[in-house]
Every structure is written in C-alpha cells, then in structure tokens.
Amino acid sequence: xxxxxxxxxxxxxxxxxxxxxxxxxxxxxxxxxxxxxxxxxxxxxxxxxxxxxxxxxxxxxxxxxxxxxxxxxxxxxxxxxxxxxxxxxx
Numbered sequence: 467x468x469x470x471x472x473x474x475x476x477x478x479x480x481x482x483x484x485x486x487x488x489x490x491x492x493x494x495x496x497x498x499x500x501x502x503x504x505x506x507x508x509x510x511x512x513x514x515x516x517x518x519x520x521x522x523x524x525x526x527x528x529x530x531x532x533x534x535x536x537x538x539x540x541x542x543x544x545x546x547x548x549x550x551x552x553x554x555x556x
C-alpha cells in the first residue's frame with residue numbers, strides 16, 4: 467500500500483513553507499468548518515483531465531515554461547527542501 471499524505475496536511479505544509487503568516491485562517495478558508503459538526507470540509511475535487519487519447523477541448527492556453535528565478539519556482543524549491551527536512555527528521 468502506498469504511503470500518502472492527506473490534502474489538508476499537504477496544504478498546511480505548503481502554506482508554512484511559503485511563509486504564510488496566518489496559516490490557520492487560510493486553512494479555514496480552504497476547508498471551511500461544517501455548520502453541524504464543526505469539522506473541516508473538503509472542497510469539491512477538480513474536474514478530470516480528458517482521458518488518454520482524447521484531444522483536450524482548448525490547448526491554446528498551455529503555460530509557458532518557467533524561468534528558475536520566478537517566485538513559484540523558488541517557493542517550490544523551498545517547499546521541497548522543507549519536506550525533505552521533515553521526512554528525514556532533521
């Protein structure tokens with residue numbers, strides 16, 4: 467069985483790695499509490515990509531490759547380093 471991390475934990479780790487100041491407030495926005503139970507609710511899953519072999523409806527907006535100095539690339543590198551630190555237990 468594959469070891470996986472649930473989406474709430476991944477979200478919290480990403481927000482922390484990206485330096486978000488009020489992680490709890492953002493988490494409550496992403497996963498609002500259920501009015502009855504008070505437990506966080508999961509957002510609707512994203513739409514599925516077209517099945518293999520099918521042509522996508524509109525591929526005119528494919529993203530351009532990113533430069534290494536773009537903030538998202540730097541954030542992804544910081545996130546990876548933090549995940550490696552957490553997984554290794556350093």
